[in-house]
Amino acid sequence: MAYVPQAEEVARLRFDLAARRPVHPMTAAFGEHRNLLFSVAYRILGTAADAEDAVQDAWMKWSAADRSEVADPKAYLVRIVSNVALDRLRSAQARRETYVGPWLPEPILTNAAEDPATVDLADSVSMAMLVVLETLSPLERAVFVLKEAFGFSHGEIAEAVERSESSVRQAAHRAREHVQARRPRFHADRARQREVTERFFAAATGGDINTLMQLLSPDVTLWTDGGGKVRQAMRPVIGADKVATWFAAISTRPYQGVEIADMTAELAELNGSVGIVFAGAGRVIATLALDLDHTGHITAIHNVANPDKLGAVTIRVVRQV
CATH class of the missing domain: 3.10.450.50 (Nuclear Transport Factor 2; Chain: A,)
Incomplete structure (x- = not known):
């Protein structure tokens, strides 16, 4: 199986970068954005295991790509993981329809002290929000996650999910209305x-x-x-x-x-x-x-x-x- 940097390896990678030790550019670029890729995949899929698999697939595609023509590694990697997650979500939805009892997302441990971004993104990763996202279509869910949680523009999302910008805007509008009608209306401190x-x-x-x-x-x-x-x-x-x-x-x-x-x-x-x-x-x-x-x-x-x-x-x- 192809090698993919895991969380602890990413931590070592950051140390190497800070110490200016030689790091392969391909590994460095992926390691820099690995947490983002997992965050995107987890919100689209609702399961940590599937999100890790999506990140693994993204690494394999990144390893095989002609990176000499990649001007923006972050956007390129988000595009890869978004499409992988979309494909996985479509197949997962069929399995969830026959799930025994209520289906809930997989819980994950978060730590604001380690990752300050967790504070700003807490609502988008909450169990209540992930349950609401389950009611969206795969495309609506991906568009909503990329737009509302991570602030990508409609044009950037269109490239990521390989749709026209107009269709992305429509999906974003539908998703936003759907979520606003169903999300909890109060967030306790x-x-x-x-x-x-x-x-x-x-x-x-x-x-x-x-x-x-x-x-x-x-x-x-x-x-x-x-x-x-x-x-x-x-x-x-x-x-x-x-x-x-x-x-x-x-x-x-x-x-x-x-x-x-x-x-x-x-x-x-x-x-x-x-x-x-x-x-x-x-x-x-x-x-x-x-x-x-x-x-x-x-x-x-x-x-x-x-x-x-x-x-x-x-x-x-x-x-x-």
Whole structure:
């Protein structure tokens, strides 16, 4: 398989560049934009594993290209990864239609201290936004991501997705209207998000239904993604009573074969916001992300427990936020 620089190798590459050590121009250009390529692919695809594969494909195409005629490596690489991601998304959508239970995006660990751009892009990578993007067509999704999240012009996007500029403008307009009609209308600040998440965690693990009812919006929706691999709710759980009861029941029995007493949980930055990572038996077993309204009540809960979707969380050390 062709070599592609991984994240830790990119870090070493940056050190070499700073120290003015010789680095192959092809590797240097790719390494410089690797994080951007993953960010674009992840927002288009909604899965970290597929995004990494798209970056791998982009590297192979970049390696085989005649780079003597490439005036702008960044634009060229974004074009490659966007088209690869579009192709992968079209085939993935068919599989998602037969998915067992609700389908949620793969959670990823983010860290604003390491990557200041995370703060500005937090909304575009949030679980709630990625769920909304799932309702767009592949072209609309790619155009929206490139325009709204990364600020590419319509002309640049047209080149990237190999469409006319007029069709890109139309797709951007449709996508923007669609997203604005469905996206959460309030974004809690970090302190409020952390406070509510901590209170929710304490109440849920302690089986405190009264506190859960105080935290939950009356029409709160719980989405649980087990993918048929682990036992989860097969349909969205709607309403404060049902959601509170669901979590209270969880605290009284083993979860995925792990006793509650043997389970650990930490607050972590998931998809640009404070979330919860549950671990036990030497593995990450679930993540939780909460959406809040302007009053601080929880309007949606995204619970990912499918082990196939926890790789991006498992392979990194979960740090306390």
